Amino acid sequence: xxxxxxxxxxxxxxxxxxxxxxxxxxHVRLDNGAVIHPGDSVQVxxxxxMAPWDHHVVERRTAKITRxxxxxxxxxxxxxxxxxxxxxxxxxxxxxxx
Amino acid sequence: xxxxxxxxxxxxxGLAIQQEKAKFDTKAATDLAMQNTLLTPRFYTTDFDELDxxxxxxxxxxxDALLARMKADPNKGHFKKNEDxxxxxxxxxxxxxxxxxxxxxISSCTAEFSGCVLYKEMKRRGTNKDICELFSYxxxxxxxxxxxxxxxxxEAGVAVNLGFLTKEKKYTFFRxxxxxxxxxxxxxxxxxxxxxxxxHLEAHPEHRFHPIFKWFKEWCNDxxxxxxxxxxxxxxxxKITQSFANKLWIRFFLTAVFSTxxxxxxxRPRFHEALGVDIDWYDQEVFRxxxxxxxxxxxxELDLDHPRWRRGLDAMDRAFRAMDRAKARGGxxxxxxxxxxxxxxxxxxxxxxxxxxxxxxxxxxxRLEPAY
Numbered sequence: 001x002x003x004x005x006x007x008x009x010x011x012x013x014x015x016x017x018x019x020x021x022x023x024x025x026x027h028v029r030l031d032n033g034a035v036i037h038p039g040d041s042v043q044v045x046x047x048x049x050m051a052p053w054d055h056h057v058v059e060r061r062t063a064k065i066t067r068x069x070x071x072x073x074x075x076x077x078x079x080x081x082x083x084x085x086x087x088x089x090x091x092x093x094x095x096x097x098x
Numbered sequence: 099x100x101x102x103x104x105x106x107x108x109x110x111x112g113l114a115i116q117q118e119k120a121k122f123d124t125k126a127a128t129d130l131a132m133q134n135t136l137l138t139p140r141f142y143t144t145d146f147d148e149l150d151x152x153x154x155x156x157x158x159x160x161x162d163a164l165l166a167r168m169k170a171d172p173n174k175g176h177f178k179k180n181e182d183x184x185x186x187x188x189x190x191x192x193x194x195x196x197x198x199x200x201x202x203x204i205s206s207c208t209a210e211f212s213g214c215v216l217y218k219e220m221k222r223r224g225t226n227k228d229i230c231e232l233f234s235y236x237x238x239x240x241x242x243x244x245x246x247x248x249x250x251x252x253e254a255g256v257a258v259n260l261g262f263l264t265k266e267k268k269y270t271f272f273r274x275x276x277x278x279x280x281x282x283x284x285x286x287x288x289x290x291x292x293x294x295x296x297x298h299l300e301a302h303p304e305h306r307f308h309p310i311f312k313w314f315k316e317w318c319n320d321x322x323x324x325x326x327x328x329x330x331x332x333x334x335x336x337k338i339t340q341s342f343a344n345k346l347w348i349r350f351f352l353t354a355v356f357s358t359x360x361x362x363x364x365x366r367p368r369f370h371e372a373l374g375v376d377i378d379w380y381d382q383e384v385f386r387x388x389x390x391x392x393x394x395x396x397x398x399e400l401d402l403d404h405p406r407w408r409r410g411l412d413a414m415d416r417a418f419r420a421m422d423r424a425k426a427r428g429g430x431x432x433x434x435x436x437x438x439x440x441x442x443x444x445x446x447x448x449x450x451x452x453x454x455x456x457x458x459x460x461x462x463x464x465r466l467e468p469a470y
Binding site: 015017018019020021022023024025026027028029035036037038039040041042043044045046047048049050051053066076077080081083084085 | 140141142143177179207210211214215218222223237241242244245246247248249252258259260261262263264265266267268269270271272273276279280351354355358
């Protein structure tokens with residue numbers, strides 16, 4: 001990991017999408033145990049994983065992980081906290097006027 | 099189908115073309131009406147070692163009882179549509195109200211969804227048995243809520259698109275204590291918001307313009323118990339709430355969360371009008387309930403009756419509206435307007451933040467039950 005350089009790597013992953021009345025969820029699991037650090041980006045390769053209504057879809061895909069540079073990781077660690085407002089469920093989008 | 103009734107040579111032909119066209123238009127209208135809303139949850143990572151190091155022994159008895167109830171899942175049968183789910187005339191709904199109500203449903207769905215992703219991630223990465231168990235139940239509840247809202251959205255002709263998974267996602271970082279403060283407050287404020295609307299509509303059923311509000315009571319009980327779990331987590335280590343710096347953080351969180359809620363609610367006048375709710379009253383009421391509940395764990399409480407409180411909130415609201423106008427204007431004048439509005443918002447925030455807080459001695463026993 002360089003101070004300024006980003007590396008990319010790929011990892012096999014399992015994508016799970018549940019689109020049912022009882023549950024709406026979507027998760028990506030990296031199957032090789034790769035760990036995501038602050039500032040890293042993950043992109044699942046291939047076409048969008050689409051689960052039609054009332055379906056639970058599990059697909060094996062490849063994920064591209066773009067590792068943040070040391071500086072970016074440090075920056076995300078320092079400033080990420082300030083985005084905490086996103087964790088709050090206010091039931092309205094952030095636009096002050098619609 | 100490009101034929102036009104005006105091109106027809108006989109009446110019969112003209113009618114046939116019109117009928118064909120009507121069929122086509124209905125289908126096109128249905129396709130169009132099924133708006134595609136891309137859910138855009140955020141992705142977080144945290145200090146998982148710190149999370150794993152939590153020892154719930156100091157609150158073991160309460161913890162086990164709470165987790166046992168979450169495991170038993172008393173709300174499992176609640177999120178089902180039954181005869182109480184009245185038909186809704188979406189077409190006939192006033193457009194402004196429809197816009198605000200859909201915004202409410204979509205944002206709620208996204209919030210539940212993000213919670214589900216976050217909790218599941220924490221469960222997957224953690225090794226601490228207690229913590230993993232908690233997050234698996236919380237993730238389950240959030241996915242269930244999201245599914246329920248999603249169904250209401252489908253009825254309204256809005257399809258959520260889960261295609262975000264194949265978009266590039268950047269992971270941001272929260273320290274565990276920030277997750278505790280933010281999610282604790284978020285769950286408790288969610289409870290206070292839902293129960294206040296539920297009780298209001300119980301007294302004024304004529305304002306219940308959608309059946310989803312009938313489900314708010316049990317729904318908010320889930321929020322309440324999620325909040326309880328975070329309250330217990332914060333009590334495992336006194337430093338999290340009692341150190342000087344952390345008290346300032348808690349104060350900051352309370353101020354930021356309350357004022358954000360104030361701004362967002364005031365931007366949805368039709369929604370609240372349809373519910374027959376006065377926004378000023380509603381928000382203050384939610385703040386009061388949340389503050390009372392939060393005495394279980396926070397050593398400080400905002401002074402909601404201080405003269406600067408309402409003034410500050412209104413100033414904040416005005417600054418954010420000015421910010422929106424400046425953004426819409428664009429160009430150098432817009433930029434100047436944004437800077438101006440930004441500094442006004444910052445000043446208003448400082449004014450709110452510096453209102454002297456009320457001290458609170460947290461009780462020996464943490465656990466609360468929903469009482470409103």
